[in-house]
Amino acid sequence: MTHRPPLIFMILIWAGLAGLIIPLAHAKKTKDLGKNLSGPDQHLLIKIRDLMNKEDYKGAISLIRASRKKPDNDSGTGTGTSAATHPLVCLALGNCYLMIPDYPHAESAYLAALALAPDLMDARVNLAKVYSDTSQFDKAAQAFLATYELSDPRQADYLYYSAVMTLAHGRAEAAIDHFERLFAAHPDQVARQWQENFANALMTASHWKQAAPLVLELVAQATGTDKIRWQETLLQIYLHTDNLNQALAYATTLSRQDCTVAKWWKALVHIRLGLGHYPQALDDLIVYGFLSPLTREEKKLFxxxxxxxxxxxxxxxxxxTLLAETRDTPLDAKGQKQMIQRLVTAYRQLGKSDKALALLNRFDPKACDPEMLLLKGDLLYEAKAFKSATKAFRMAARGDCSQKGQAWLMAGYAAWQHNDLKASRNAFEKAARFKRHRKNALAAMAQMERTPPM
Incomplete structure (x- = not known):
């Protein structure tokens, strides 16, 4: 099984969205609308502008609402007559609400402006911002795309924002289409932000091979922590395409280029494990441990x-050390039982069976876990404490043990060793019921018949 670090996607870059409130009279259509303003309308907008310059947005809202001849029950949309129904007033009202912020009323005001002037760019852009700020990414994507289609000349940023919002909404394939259209329509304006989020879209859609050359280019362009982040992303692409040898070569290069970056050694450990290079994995884990404190799982791996x-x-x-940290936890918690079993194995390799027995008694003092009892029986058998071993094996076999056949077989051998032939035969008969142990159990009983009692 391949061990892989989780893929770390780059955070989407929203730079520019915070400044999307477009001042009045900046867009061509806004200027056109301004030509048709009556004297009272112009006077109202001047007052609104003055209040907004003072950041008195609530005052501007109150002024607009007071200008209505037919208030509409606090809808905030300005659907009365005269100046209150002019699209620029609705736009100003939306801008005031957006600055508070009061997103529902801002949305209503912008929609009212667009109902009166569908190609009012300022209202469309700021409506898109309302949707992006409130995480309505699908609506934001549609609004930015509509703004892009209306812009003349076409403003590439709007198509870019539409692609980003589409990706944020979870529609990676559609986002890829937007990005490809963006690059094709505006090849002379390609920005690094575009490339980064296009790479995110490709990886989100699992187009790893298509993303690889783009990420390579981003690595070449980047510096500092940004470069490390994209190097890590490229490494993860190799892992996701099951190209472990290429991942190993790249991680090795990275670890040699900057041997103090802990994550390169951690990556090497995972890759080595995937390739079955266990001695090298341990060496890399030791180096990683010098650079970064090992987690509990990493210590266990060590x-x-x-x-x-x-x-x-x-x-x-x-x-x-690990067991000392979990001594008071339940036996089966945090993989504790597995660690105990492996520590017993390590003690046995060191010839310290007495320590192994003490360990089992400490963590299972009531001797009620069948698997631990089976392990204890093995240790007692090795120590030639056959009566105690028989008891441990029989208790394990009677419990919910996954190795009942083995437990009965060993109980038979242990009882035979201290000349309890009746108990031994009984245990062998039970072991013979298990297909895996039948042959050994029958052979033991046959030999018992041929062997005179001790």
């Missing part, structure tokens, strides 16, 4: 690898 590579001394020290 102990497991040490045990597997026949370095029981290292394994014992680490398992003992």
């Amino acid at each position: 102990a497991d690898l040490s045990l597997q590579l026949k370095i029981p001394g290292r394994a014992v020290r680490t398992y003992e």
